[in-house]
Amino acid sequence: xAKISSIKVDSKIPxxxxxxxWTNYKAHQKLVNPANKRKLDIIVVGTGLAGASAAAxxxxxGFNVLNFCIQDSPRRAHSIAAQGGINAAKxxxxxxxxVYRLFYDTIxxxxxxxxxxxxxxxxxxxxxxxxxxxxxxxxxxxxxxxLLANRSFGGAQVSRTFYARGQTGQQLLLGAYSALNYQVSQxxxxxxxxxxxxxxxxxxxxxxxxxxxxxxxxxVERFAAHAVVIGTGGYGNTYFLSxxxxxxxxxxxxxxxxxGAWFANPCxxxxxxxxxxxxxxxxxKLTLMSESLRNDGRIxxxxxxxxxxxxxxxxxxxxxxxxxxxxxxxxxxYPAFGNLVPRDVASRAAKERCDAGFGVNNTGLxxxxxxxxxxxxxxxxxxxxxxxxxxxxxxxxxxxNPYKEPMMIFPAIHYTMGGIWVDYELQxxxxxxxxxxxxxxxxxxxxxxxxxxxxxxxxxxxxxxxxTIQNYLSxxxxxxxxxxxxxxxxxxxxxxxxxxxxxxxxxxxxxxxSIHKExxxxxxxxxxxxxxxxxxxxxxxxxxxxxxxxxxxxFIPGAADTLNVELEKALRLLDFIEIxxxxxxxxxxxxxxxxxxxxxxxxxxxxxxKRDDENFSYVACWKYTGDxxxxxxxxxxxNYQYIKVQQRNYKN
Amino acid sequence: MDKNISFTLKVWRQxxxxxxxxxxxxxxxxxxxxxxxxxxxDILNESLVNKGEEPIVFDHxxxxxxxxxxxxxxxxHPHGPATGATTCxxxxxxxKDGDTITVEPWRSxxxxxxxxxxxxxxxxxxxxxxxxxxxxxxxxxxxxNALPIGKDIAEEAMDAAACIGCGACVAACKNGSAMLFVSxxxxxxxxxxxxxxxxxxxxxxxxxxxxxxxxxNCTNTRACEAECPKCISISNIARLNREFIKAxxxx
Numbered sequence: 001x002a003k004i005s006s007i008k009v010d011s012k013i014p015x016x017x018x019x020x021x022w023t024n025y026k027a028h029q030k031l032v033n034p035a036n037k038r039k040l041d042i043i044v045v046g047t048g049l050a051g052a053s054a055a056a057x058x059x060x061x062g063f064n065v066l067n068f069c070i071q072d073s074p075r076r077a078h079s080i081a082a083q084g085g086i087n088a089a090k091x092x093x094x095x096x097x098x099v100y101r102l103f104y105d106t107i108x109x110x111x112x113x114x115x116x117x118x119x120x121x122x123x124x125x126x127x128x129x130x131x132x133x134x135x136x137x138x139x140x141x142x143x144x145x146x147l148l149a150n151r152s153f154g155g156a157q158v159s160r161t162f163y164a165r166g167q168t169g170q171q172l173l174l175g176a177y178s179a180l181n182y183q184v185s186q187x188x189x190x191x192x193x194x195x196x197x198x199x200x201x202x203x204x205x206x207x208x209x210x211x212x213x214x215x216x217x218x219x220v221e222r223f224a225a226h227a228v229v230i231g232t233g234g235y236g237n238t239y240f241l242s243x244x245x246x247x248x249x250x251x252x253x254x255x256x257x258x259x260g261a262w263f264a265n266p267c268x269x270x271x272x273x274x275x276x277x278x279x280x281x282x283x284x285k286l287t288l289m290s291e292s293l294r295n296d297g298r299i300x301x302x303x304x305x306x307x308x309x310x311x312x313x314x315x316x317x318x319x320x321x322x323x324x325x326x327x328x329x330x331x332x333x334y335p336a337f338g339n340l341v342p343r344d345v346a347s348r349a350a351k352e353r354c355d356a357g358f359g360v361n362n363t364g365l366x367x368x369x370x371x372x373x374x375x376x377x378x379x380x381x382x383x384x385x386x387x388x389x390x391x392x393x394x395x396x397x398x399x400x401n402p403y404k405e406p407m408m409i410f411p412a413i414h415y416t417m418g419g420i421w422v423d424y425e426l427q428x429x430x431x432x433x434x435x436x437x438x439x440x441x442x443x444x445x446x447x448x449x450x451x452x453x454x455x456x457x458x459x460x461x462x463x464x465x466x467x468t469i470q471n472y473l474s475x476x477x478x479x480x481x482x483x484x485x486x487x488x489x490x491x492x493x494x495x496x497x498x499x500x501x502x503x504x505x506x507x508x509x510x511x512x513x514s515i516h517k518e519x520x521x522x523x524x525x526x527x528x529x530x531x532x533x534x535x536x537x538x539x540x541x542x543x544x545x546x547x548x549x550x551x552x553x554x555f556i557p558g559a560a561d562t563l564n565v566e567l568e569k570a571l572r573l574l575d576f577i578e579i580x581x582x583x584x585x586x587x588x589x590x591x592x593x594x595x596x597x598x599x600x601x602x603x604x605x606x607x608x609x610k611r612d613d614e615n616f617s618y619v620a621c622w623k624y625t626g627d628x629x630x631x632x633x634x635x636x637x638x639n640y641q642y643i644k645v646q647q648r649n650y651k652n
Numbered sequence: 653m654d655k656n657i658s659f660t661l662k663v664w665r666q667x668x669x670x671x672x673x674x675x676x677x678x679x680x681x682x683x684x685x686x687x688x689x690x691x692x693x694d695i696l697n698e699s700l701v702n703k704g705e706e707p708i709v710f711d712h713x714x715x716x717x718x719x720x721x722x723x724x725x726x727x728x729h730p731h732g733p734a735t736g737a738t739t740c741x742x743x744x745x746x747x748k749d750g751d752t753i754t755v756e757p758w759r760s761x762x763x764x765x766x767x768x769x770x771x772x773x774x775x776x777x778x779x780x781x782x783x784x785x786x787x788x789x790x791x792x793x794x795x796x797n798a799l800p801i802g803k804d805i806a807e808e809a810m811d812a813a814a815c816i817g818c819g820a821c822v823a824a825c826k827n828g829s830a831m832l833f834v835s836x837x838x839x840x841x842x843x844x845x846x847x848x849x850x851x852x853x854x855x856x857x858x859x860x861x862x863x864x865x866x867x868x869n870c871t872n873t874r875a876c877e878a879e880c881p882k883c884i885s886i887s888n889i890a891r892l893n894r895e896f897i898k899a900x901x902x903x
Contacts, residue, residue: 053790058790075817076719094796117783131793136786137840139810146800164810170718171813178785185781193774216766245713280684284691285715393717396734396741399686462790472726511701513694557706563767565709566701605805 002589003631005490009636012423013117019099022121024237025424025465030046030474037062040473041225041481045197045252047074049169049454050437051231052176053461056189059183062465063473066223067180068192068212069246070568075177078233078245079457082169083290083390084153085161086186086454088126093150097125097158104643106452109155110417110445111595111611112645113265113287115618115638117424118442125463125589126455130162132462133307137177141165152295153450155342155650161451166290172454176461187328195221196568197252198261200433201492207259207433208482211492218562220496222484226476227432227469230256231461234416234438236269238576238583239528240520242413243288246483249572250579253420253439253571257582261428262621262634264421264441266579270448270596271529272414273346276397277366286412287397289369290390294339296383297407300326301358301367308358318368318406320541329353337650344447344596344609345412345650349583351529352607354410361408362515411529415453415598417444418586421636423620426460429621432476433531434469436460441619446595447488500560503570508553512569515554519546527584532600536588543580550577582622582631589633592616613645656682657744659751661696663708666757669764669772671851675754685745690715690722692744693755696881697870715882717741720816723823724769725756730820730879738818738881758823762830762866773819775865776833782861783854784837786846805843812839814882821876821884832876834858835892836884842895852899859896 014025032040040063044055047069055067069077084212084492089102130148134140139147140162150159164171183189194215201209201222209224234248236242257263274289302308303325303408310316329349331338341349350367353359375383380403384391391402398408420428420435424440427434437457444452483489526539550573558564593602593609594616602610619636658681666673683692690712697707713721722739726732732742747753755769763771813836821832838855841847847854870889877886 057790071713071719071721072773073720075777076713076721078714078719080720081714081716081718090796128791128793129798130796132790134796134799135788135793135846137809137813137844139806139813139840139844140796141810142801142803142806144803146802147797164813167718167814170816171810174813178780179788179790181777181781182785182787185783185785191777193777245719246715247713279676279686282684282687282691282695284688284694287716392736393741396737396743399743399745466790509702511698513698555701555704557701557704563709563770566707 001342002585005632005634007634009621009634010154010423011115011636012425013115013422018116018120021117022124029467029471032470032473032477034062036398036477040064040470040476041066042227043068043223043225044229044230044437046208046231046233046279047079047180048079048189048231048233048437049173050439050461051177051459052076052173053458054229054231054385054436054465055189056165056176056179056183057190057462057486058469059186062188065183065189066192066225067189068195068197070194070196070215072193073176074180074191074193077173078248079173079454080170081245082454083166083288084292085151085163085168085451086129086172087153087451088130088162088455089123089160090130092148093159097160101158102126102160105156106443106449107445107643108648109447109449111447111609112415112445112613112617112640113594113638114443114445116640116642121464122443122456122459128463129455129458129548133172133175138175139163140170142430151292152340154291154294154346155449163292165454166292166387169454172458176458197255197474198496198571199255199492201488202259202430203482203486208430209484209489211496215568216563218560218564219277220493222489222493224482224484224489226473226479227434229436229465230420230439231436232439234419235576235579236413236416237525238519238579239413241278241283241286243272243286245537246285248289249575251572251575253435254578256420256428256430256433256435258624260624261430261433262421262623263418263582264619264621265418265586266582266622267590267597268417268446268595269413269583270343270415270417271347271411273343273350273411274369274409275412276394277361277363277408277410287393288412288414289394289407289409292345293387293390296378296386297339297369297371298328298373299330299339299367299369300328301353301360303327305357308360308456311337312362312364314362327358334650336652339613341650342447347529348598350411358495366408366410368406369409371402372406375403396539399607415448417441417446417448421619425471426465427468427472431471435463436465446597448646465618472535500567503554503567504556504560506551506554508555510549510553510555510568512554512556512573514578515546515550516573518549519580522546523580523583527580527587530598530600531587533588539584540581543577543584547577550574585631586620586622589620590616656684657747657749658682659747659753659790660888662754662774663769664756665708665768666765668767668889673765677780683744684741687744688715688740689726689744690740691759703735708769709767712740715740718816720818723758723771723818725758725823727754730758730823736881737842741753758819760822760828763819763822763829772853775867776817776819778865779830779834779858779861780837783857786841787850799845803845809843812836812843812884812888815884816882820879821880822867824875824879825868826873826875827871829870830862830867831870831889831892832880832886834862835888838886838892838895842891852902855895856899
C-alpha cells in the first residue's frame with residue numbers, strides 16, 4: 001500500500017458558476033504592467049504546440065523569453081506529427097455543438113477523471129484558437145463556399161474537428177513557429193536549439209532556472225529566470241515502441257518531480273487503436289494511422305476462426321472473405337458510435353478479438369481497417385482526396401495498396417494523459433514552475449479524445465498561461481535578475497556533471513537501446529493494455545532488475561564534453577525507468593478500471609471498464625521522497641457539481 | 653514476405669566542422685527488407701557500440717516523414733532513391749543483394765557538418781525569422797469564418813505549406829539555392845488574404861536573408877522539385893519571383 005500524505009490540495013478553482021469561472025478569474029487576477037514585463041525573464045522548455053505558442057504569446061506581451069528545444073529547430077517538435085485535427089466548439093455545422101457539449105464530451109471521454117473547471121475553460125477558449133490559426137495563415141480544409149470544413153472524431157456525435165489534410169499538427173505547429181519567429185525578430189524571444197534541460201534550479205522554494213546541456217558542445221550551462229514553464233510533451237517512450245518521435249522523453253518532467261513537483265495520474269497512458277502493427281525486433285517506432293480514418297473505414301476481423309487461421313498462415317486473402325463472414329465488432333458492440341468509439345474502447349475491443357484468436361496477420365496481433373465500402377459509396381477520388389497522404393504512408397511501410405485491400409492495424413502507445421500536476425493556473429506544486437500541454441496532467445482525465453491534444457496544447461499556450469502566469473509574476477517585479485553564480489546554480493550544475501560522470505564510468509557491455517528495449521517489454525507486458533495486481537507487482541520487480549542492469553552493465557562510448565548521442569539517450573533512459581516505476585505504483589494503487597487504465601479485476605460482465613467512483617474519484621499525485629524510496633500519494637478529490645457522473649455508454 | 657539482403661555501406665564520417673572527413677566501409681549482412689533505412693543504421697550503430705566504437709551520428713526524430721529532421725544523401729540523392737519520401741520512409745526492400753550504398757550528409761556551404769551525417773540547418777530558421785510570419789500577436793482575431801477563402805486557393809496554399817524544412821532542395825541544387833524552401837513559405841502567405849498585406853516586404857526580406865547566409869541562386873535546373881520529399885512544385889519559385897519583382901517595382 002502506498003503511503004498516503006495528509007497534504008491538502010488547493011487546485012485554486014475560482015468561485016462562481018461553471019460558465020463564469022474563467023471570466024471571473026480574468027476579471028480579478030493580478031496583472032503586470034508593460035514596463036515591468038520587460039524586466040521579467042521566463043524560461044519555456046519545449047517548442048511544440050504548447051511551448052511555441054506560450055513562448056510567442058509571452059514574448060508578444062513583452063516578457064523576456066528564453067525558449068529551449070532538443071531538436072535542431074523549434075519546428076521539429078513532435079506536435080508536428082499529429083495528423084487528424086483540432087476540436088473547437090464553433091458549431092459551424094449547425095449540428096447542435098456548443099461549449100457545454102464539447103466540455104461534456106471531453107469529461108465523459110476522459111471517463112470522469114478530469115477537473116470540471118479546467119475542461120470547461122478548455123472548451124470555452126477552443127473557438128479563439130481556430131481564429132488565431134486562420135489569422136496566421138494556417139491552411140485549414142475548406143468547403144467550396146469558402147468556409148471552414150469539419151469532420152468527426154471518436155467520442156463525439158457532432159462534427160467539430162478542423163483539419164489540414166492529414167497534417168493538422170504540422171500546420172498548427174508551423175503557425176505557432178511563425179508566431180515564435182515573429183517574436184524572435186522583435187527581440188522578445190531567444191531560442192536555444194539542440195539544448196536539453198537536465199535539472200530545475202530552485203532558490204528559496206521557487207523555480208528560478210534550469211541547467212541545460214548544449215548537445216553539440218557537450219557543455220553544461222546555467223540559465224536563470226523569474227519563472228520556468230515546462231512544455232516538453234509526454235512519456236510514451238517509456239515503452240520503447242510508441243508513436244512518439246525517437247527523441248520524445250519524460251526527463252524534464254521527471255527532473256521537476258525530483259525537485260518537488262507532484263506527478264499526477266502516471267498510469268493513464270493512451271493506447272491508440274489504429275497503428276501499423278509491429279513487424280520485427282529491429283523496429284524503432286510505431287507509425288500511427290490517423291483516427292480520422294475511422295470516419296470512413298470499417299474495422300473487422302473474420303467471424304470464423306478457420307478464416308482467421310488461414311489469414312495468419314497466409315493461405316487466404318482478406319478480399320476472399322465475404323461480407324457475411326466479417327465481424328464488424330465495433331458496430332456490433334457499440335451501435336450508437338460504431339467505428340467512432342473513443343480510443344480506449346476501440347483498443348480494448350481489438351485486443352479482445354485478437355486474444356480470442358481472430359487476429360489477421362502472421363503474429364495474430366492485427367485487425368482490418370477496410371475502405372472497400374467507402375470507395376463503393378464515395379468513389380476512389382474522394383477517398384484519395386480525404387486520406388491520400390495517409391494511404392501513401394501506409395503503402396510505403398506495409399508494402400500493400402490500401403485502395404485494393406484492407407489496412408492492418410493494431411493498438412500502440414500514443415499519448416500520456418498523466419503528467420506534472422498543475423492547479424487551475426497551470427502552476428505545479430513548486431511555486432514559479434508551470435507545466436503546459438501533454439507535459440501536464442490536467443484536461444483529459446483517464447482518456448483523451450481524438451483532436452483534443454492540439455486543442456489543449458494551444459489553449460494552454462495561447463490563451464491560458466499568458467493570463468495565469470501574470471498572477472504569479474505580479475509580485476516578482478521587485479525581484480532583480482538572478483546571477484547564475486548563486487550557490488543553488490553551482491550545486492545543481494555539479495549534481496548534473498556528477499551524474500554524467502557516473503554514467504560514463506559504468507563502462508559495461510550493454511548499449512542504451514538494448515536496455516531500453518528490455519524496459520519496453522516489461523512495460524508492455526505488465527503495465528500495458530490490461531493490468532492486474534499480479535502483473536503490476538511483477539513489473540515492479542522487473543523494473544528493479546532493469547535498473548540494476550542499467551547501473552552495472554551500461555556502456556556509453558565517446559566522451560561527455562562533446563556531442564554524444566548515446567549519453568543523451570542514457571540520461572533519458574534513466575528517467576524512463578523511474579517513470580515506469582511511477583506508472584506501476586499508480587496502476588497498482590488505482591483498483592478500478594477507467595479510460596486508458598484497465599484492471600482486469602474490475603470489469604463488467606460485458607468486459608467494459610468498471611469505475612469505482614466511491615473510492616477513486618480523485619487525482620493521484622505522487623510526491624518524490626528520495627531515490628529508491630516509494631513515493632507518497634496525495635489525493636486531490638474530484639467533485640462533479642455540474643454534470644452527472646455515469647457509466648460511459650457508447651452503445652445506444 | 654520481404655527477403656533479407658546483404659550489402660556494402662560506405663558512410664561519410666567527419667569528427668567536426670573543421671576536420672577532414674572520409675568514407676568508412678561497413679559490411680551489412682541479412683538485413684530484412686521491411687527494415688527502414690534508419691533502422692538499418694540503428695543495427696549498424698548497435699554493432700559499433702557493442703565493439704566499443706562510437707556510433708554514426710545522424711539527425712532523425714519522428715520517423716514518419718513529417719518532422720524534416722532526417723537528412724541523408726543516399727546514392728547521390730537527398731533522401732535516397734524513393735520519390736516523395738524522406739530518408740526515414742525509405743525501406744531496404746528498395747535495394748538489392750550485393751549493392752554498395754553510399755551515405756553522405758547534405759553538402760552545402762550554408763549547412764556546415766556538425767559530425768558525420770549531422771549538419772547545421774539554423775540558416776533555415778534565420779530565413780523564417782526574416783519574414784516567414786504574419787506580424788500579429790495573440791488574441792483579438794476576427795472569427796475564423798469571417799473571410800471566405802476559395803477551396804482551390806486553400807488547397808494551393810496547403811500544397812506549399814506542406815514543406816517540412818528538411819533542406820533536400822538545397823542539397824540537390826548545384827548552386828546550393830534555398831529558393832524552393834523560401835518560395836514555399838512566401839507562396840503560402842501570398843495566396844491567403846491574411847498574408848497579403850506583408851507579401852511584398854516578406855519576399856524581399858526572406859530573399860535578402862537567404863543571399864546573406866550563403867545560399868546560391870536559382871538557375872531552373874528543377875533538381876529541387878525532383879528530390880523534394882513533399883513534392884513542392886517549382887511554380888512556387890515563379891510566384892516568389894513575381895512577388896519579388898512586384899516588391900522591387902514599388903521601391
